[in-house]
Structure formats: C-alpha cells, structure tokens
Amino acid sequence: MDVGIESHFIEGAVLVRLQGELDHHVVEQIRNEIDQKLQENRYQALVISFRGTDFMDSSGLGLILGRYRTMMQHQGKMSLCEVSPALRRLFELSGVLKILPVFDSESEALAAVKEG
Amino acid sequence: MDVGIESHFIEGAVLVRLQGELDHHVVEQIRNEIDQKLQENRYQALVISFRGTDFMDSSGLGLILGRYRTMMQHQGKMSLCEVSPALRRLFELSGVLKILPVFDSESEALAAVKEG
Amino acid sequence: MDQSGQRMPQNYMQIQFPSLSENESFARVAVAAFAAQLDPTMEQLTELKTAVSEAVTNAIIHGYESGVGEVRISCAIVDGRIDITVEDEGVGIPDLEQARQPLYTSRPELERSGMGITIMESFVDELQIESRPGQGTRVVMRKQVAKPPVLHA
Amino acid sequence: MDQSGQRMPQNYMQIQFPSLSENESFARVAVAAFAAQLDPTMEQLTELKTAVSEAVTNAIIHGYESGVGEVRISCAIVDGRIDITVEDEGVGIPDLEQARQPLYTSRPELERSGMGITIMESFVDELQIESRPGQGTRVVMRKQVAKPPVLHA
Ligand SMILES: Nc1ncnc2c1ncn2[C@@H]1O[C@H](COP(=O)(O)OP(=O)(O)O)[C@@H](O)[C@H]1O
Ligand SMILES: Nc1ncnc2c1ncn2[C@@H]1O[C@H](COP(=O)(O)OP(=O)(O)O)[C@@H](O)[C@H]1O
Numbered sequence: 092m093d094v095g096i097e098s099h100f101i102e103g104a105v106l107v108r109l110q111g112e113l114d115h116h117v118v119e120q121i122r123n124e125i126d127q128k129l130q131e132n133r134y135q136a137l138v139i140s141f142r143g144t145d146f147m148d149s150s151g152l153g154l155i156l157g158r159y160r161t162m163m164q165h166q167g168k169m170s171l172c173e174v175s176p177a178l179r180r181l182f183e184l185s186g187v188l189k190i191l192p193v194f195d196s197e198s199e200a201l202a203a204v205k206e207g
Numbered sequence: 208m209d210v211g212i213e214s215h216f217i218e219g220a221v222l223v224r225l226q227g228e229l230d231h232h233v234v235e236q237i238r239n240e241i242d243q244k245l246q247e248n249r250y251q252a253l254v255i256s257f258r259g260t261d262f263m264d265s266s267g268l269g270l271i272l273g274r275y276r277t278m279m280q281h282q283g284k285m286s287l288c289e290v291s292p293a294l295r296r297l298f299e300l301s302g303v304l305k306i307l308p309v310f311d312s313e314s315e316a317l318a319a320v321k322e323g
Numbered sequence: 324m325d326q327s328g329q330r331m332p333q334n335y336m337q338i339q340f341p342s343l344s345e346n347e348s349f350a351r352v353a354v355a356a357f358a359a360q361l362d363p364t365m366e367q368l369t370e371l372k373t374a375v376s377e378a379v380t381n382a383i384i385h386g387y388e389s390g391v392g393e394v395r396i397s398c399a400i401v402d403g404r405i406d407i408t409v410e411d412e413g414v415g416i417p418d419l420e421q422a423r424q425p426l427y428t429s430r431p432e433l434e435r436s437g438m439g440i441t442i443m444e445s446f447v448d449e450l451q452i453e454s455r456p457g458q459g460t461r462v463v464m465r466k467q468v469a470k471p472p473v474l475h476a
Numbered sequence: 477m478d479q480s481g482q483r484m485p486q487n488y489m490q491i492q493f494p495s496l497s498e499n500e501s502f503a504r505v506a507v508a509a510f511a512a513q514l515d516p517t518m519e520q521l522t523e524l525k526t527a528v529s530e531a532v533t534n535a536i537i538h539g540y541e542s543g544v545g546e547v548r549i550s551c552a553i554v555d556g557r558i559d560i561t562v563e564d565e566g567v568g569i570p571d572l573e574q575a576r577q578p579l580y581t582s583r584p585e586l587e588r589s590g591m592g593i594t595i596m597e598s599f600v601d602e603l604q605i606e607s608r609p610g611q612g613t614r615v616v617m618r619k620q621v622a623k624p625p626v627l628h629a
Pocket of ligand 2: 536538
C-alpha cells in the first residue's frame with residue numbers, strides 16, 4: 092500500500108518525510124513511529140517534509156497539530172516544508188499556517204529549527 | 208477523460224498514436240476517426256503506436272483486428288509499435304502477433320509499411 | 324424532468340463496504356473514478372476526494388466508533404453536477420450545530436482535528452447533514468463540476 | 477471459519493451502476509483500488525483490471541444489448557485471495573460452451589474480438605460463469621494475490 096514514512100536524525104533534528112496518501116488509516120500506522128523518534132531525540136526539533144505527499148485530509152492535520160502540541164510541551168522546535176498548493180490550502184483553512192513556519196526546502200526548514 | 212488519439216499522415220502512411228485507456232467506451236469513440244483517415248489515405252498504409260496506451264482490453268484487440276481486415280481488403284500494409292509487456296501478452300494470447308509485425312520504434316514501423 | 328420537476332440523473336453509482344479504515348482510500352478513489360466522466364480539473368478532483376475522505380472517515384470513527392458497520396455511498400450526475408451521499412447506521416450526531424463548528428471534535432483523544440466538516444463545507448458547493456441519534460447519519464454533498472447544458476424552455 | 481467450513485471474508489465491497497460504457501473505467505478502477513490493500517504487483521493489478529473490464533463490458537454489450545440495466549460487482553478478500561463477482565440481469569448466454577471458445581463472438585458486427593472470456597480465464601486463477609437465458613449472467617473470478625496466512629491446526 093501507499094504508507095510511507097522515512098525518518099532521519101539530521102544535526103540534532105528529526106526529519107520526517109511523508110510519502111503517499113495521508114489519511115486516517117495511514118496516520119494511525121505512522122504516528123507511533125514519529126513519536127518514538129521524537130523521544131530518542133528528546134523532543135529537540137522536528138521537521139516534516141511533504142514532498143512525497145500526494146493526498147491529505149483532516150487526519151493529517153490532526154497528526155501535525157498533535158506533534159505541534161507535544162513539541163511545545165517540551166519546548167522543542169518544529170517546522171514544515173515542501174508543501175503543495177492543495178496542502179497549503181488545508182493548512183490555511185485549519186490555522187496551521189498561523190502557528191507553524193512553512194519553508195520551500197528541507198534545508199531552510201532544518202536551519203529554522205536549529206536557530207536560537 | 209482519457210480518450211486520446213492523435214493521427215498524422217507521414218510519408219504516405221497514416222500514423223495513429225493511441226493514448227490513455229483503450230476500452231470499449233473509448234474504442235467506440237475513436238474507430239470512426241481512424242477509418243476516416245484511412246479513407247483519405249486510400250488504405251495504403253497504417254501504423255498504430257501504443258506508446259501512450261496505459262491500458263487495453265479485448266475491445267482494443269477488436270479495433271486492431273477490424274483495421275487489419277479493412278487494410279487486407281484494400282491490399283494495404285499495417286504494422287504496430289511501442290508495445291508494453293502487458294499489451295504484448297494480449298497480442299500473443301489473441302494471435303495478433305502471428306498476423307501483424309510489431310516494432311520497437313515508430314520509424315521502424317513506418318519503414319516496414321513503405322517497403323515492397 | 325420527472326413529475327416533481329427535478330431532472331433525472333444521467334448516471335449514478337452506489338458502493339457499500341464495512342467500516343474498516345483500509346476502505347477510506349478505496350472509497351475516495353472510486354468516487355473520483357466515477358466523477359472523471361465530468362472531466363474535472365485536478366483541483367476539483369482533489370476537493371472531491373478530500374470531502375469524501377472526511378465523510379467516510381467520520382462514518383468509520385464516529386458513526387461506528389470501535390465496532391464495524393456498513394458505509395454506503397451513492398453518487399448521481401445531473402447536468403454537470405455530482406451529488407454524493409455518504410451514509411452510516413451508526414450512533415448519529417446529538418448536536419449538529421456543535422458538530423459543524425470548526426475545530427470541534429468529540430474525540431480529541433484520537434487526535435482528531437475537528438476540521439472534517441469545515442473542509443467538506445469549503446470543498447463542495449452544498450453540504451447537508453441529517454442525523455438521528457441511535458439511527459445514523461447521512462451527508463449529502465453537491466458540486467458543480469462541468470458547465471450545465473443550456474436548457475430549452 | 478463459519479458453519480460450512482468456509483473462511484469468512486476479511487473485507488468486502490459492492491458496487492452497482494447502470495450499463496453505460498462510461499462506467500467501464502470506473503468499475504475497473506474501483507476494483508483495483510479495493511484490491512490495493514493486498515499489495516498486488518503491477519502485473520497482478522493489470523490482470524485484475526483487464527478481467528473486470530471484460531466482464532463489465534460483456535454485461536453492458538451482450539447482457540443488456542442496446543437497453544440499459546444494472547451491473548453489480550461484489551468483491552471479497554479472504555486470506556490474500558480476491559473473489560470478484562460481476563452480475564447482470566440481462567439476456568443470458570444460451571450456450572456457455574460456445575461462448576467460452578476463443579474468438580467466438582455473437583456480435584461480430586460490433587468488431588468484438590471474441591477474446592473476452594479467454595482473457596478472463598488466463599488472467600485469474602479460477603473463472604466460473606453461470607447464466608440463465610432471459611434472467612442474466614453471473615461471472616465469478618478468484619485470484620490469489622498475496623500469500624495466504626499460515627493456518628494453525
Ligand atoms: N458520521 C458521524 N457519526 C457520528 N458523529 C459524527 C459523524 N460525523 C461527524 N460526527 C461528529 O461531528 C464532530 C465533528 O466532525 P469533524 O468536523 O469531521 O471533526 P473530527 O472528525 O476531526 O472530529 C465529530 O467529532 C463527531 O462528534
Ligand atoms: N454477460 C453476458 N450476457 C450475455 N451474453 C454474454 C455475456 N458475456 C458473454 N456473453 C456471450 O459470450 C460471447 C463471448 O464473449 P467474449 O469471449 O467476451 O467475446 P466478445 O465480448 O468479444 O463477444 C459473447 O459474444 C456473448 O454472446
């Protein structure tokens with residue numbers, strides 16, 4: 092199936108690349124994997140890249156907002172990148188754009204969570 | 208929708224490029240267009256290219272065999288090209304491979320119908 | 324036109340499946356494949372898929388909670404418009420007005436965002452929700468995809 | 477296992493639509509989207525789509541000839557195998573043995589190739605056709621897509 096998640100530790104941050112169609116079925120399967128990586132990283136920094144995300148619905152928003160809450164609780168930093176116009180519209184509608192920075196490239200998103 | 212046909216007159220032959228999914232619905236729509244071009248060409252030569260054909264079922268075989276019959280009646284020449292493994296299997300199963308030459312490229316297929 | 328002055332659908336389909344999360348992707352792809360005959364833009368297709376995904380996910384998560392029941396989708400095409408109905412026979416929605424509030428969710432523990440109904444509303448032209456507690460929920464979405472034909476008087 | 481010793485399906489779906497040629501593509505895409513949960517190879521997916529396309533086209537062209545009736549597809553998944561049933565309530569097949577001959581077609585004037593049933597046979601593991609003249613036709617196709625789970629005695 093389309094489930095795809097690839098996660099890396101890069102310069103103190105967890106970089107998660109989400110692939111395929113991000114719906115409720117898939118989100119249930121990948122949430123634990125992300126949370127485990129965050130624990131290993133002691134919630135320092137998280138970058139989510141949507142380059143490979145072909146589809147997303149509000150279950151994906153729930154995943155993002157849930158990770159945002161966790162990171163805030165631990166004073167961690169978080170950013171998003173490589174967001175298609177369709178996804179940007181969802182992010183706008185749900186207020187994600189107001190609370191999280193969105194960058195064009197992974198390197199910009201990684202630089203942003205390392206600052207300060 | 209996926210209906211796609213592109214036809215050209217090239218050096219005395221009709222070159223037809225079939226695009227998309229070749230099923231009964233689509234075949235009904237494109238048969239007349241091919242036959243009209245053949246009439247203009249006085250049934251001299253026909254090359255069908257399947258480079259853009261993503262899917263085909265036995266309705267597509269009916270289209271090919273029907274054109275083959277028409278071309279034979281008029282002592283015209285016909286060849287096929289750019290056939291994917293999936294299509295080749297259908298051609299093998301139905302005996303198309305026994306009566307029609309299949310080439311890798313359009314130029315080879317065109318050269319073959321001009322010979323003799 | 325039929326007796327009631329409504330125009331008859333030019334095409335329709337129905338699908339049914341158990342409320343398993345594996346079927347969310349099947350449901351939206353099936354509706355998109357049906358809608359393809361209206362020659363939608365990529366944007367319209369994404370909107371339809373997203374709206375269907377929201378309605379089906381709600382039937383699975385909220386309608387049938389942890390149990391399994393049947394989800395039914397019917398689609399009709401009339402004059403370039405697609406009407407999509409998603410139904411469950413689940414627990415129903417006790418307070419529809421509350422449910423329609425952006426960010427409201429009854430299942431925050433599942434990390435639901437509470438944006439499903441808001442997304443449906445903004446991705447289709449017309450959204451209608453009927454629900455009876457204990458009996459189920461029916462979501463009707465209408466979207467004009469292609470131009471309607473010119474009608475003769 | 478149920479009473480009869482058959483294993484219950486782990487998932488299923490049903491679709492219904494009028495016998496319009498526009499729906500041929502919808503039907504095979506819907507079945508492929510459902511079969512995707514078995515993680516088929518591209519080749520298996522093409523085989524399933526082709527077999528479904530043949531059965532649905534036959535229901536439309538032969539079953540309902542020039543009129544319009546309903547085509548129904550049901551799919552069930554059991555232990556990595558998909559069972560697909562395509563049904564119509566059309567004219568039926570008077571001589572099944574003849575119909576199954578490669579290259580036999582009752583509609584040569586429509587440029588049918590007579591290869592539909594032969595293709596279904598070679599693209600699935602098991603093909604069963606039941607038909608009653610005047611009442612309709614039911615085509616059942618079975619295909620093992622993923623490995624069946626190891627059963628405990
Ligand atoms: N089919 C349904 N059956 C029962 N309750 C539903 C259904 N659809 C929506 N609801 C209720 O409406 C609320 C809001 O739905 P929605 O906006 O999609 O957000 P979410 O799915 O994130 O909770 C849900 O939390 C639920 O209480
Ligand atoms: N659903 C059906 N209803 C009635 N007749 C059918 C049906 N399916 C197949 N047949 C009969 O079986 C014949 C062979 O079918 P097939 O091998 O698919 O070839 P084709 O569709 O090219 O005619 C058809 O020509 C038709 O007479």
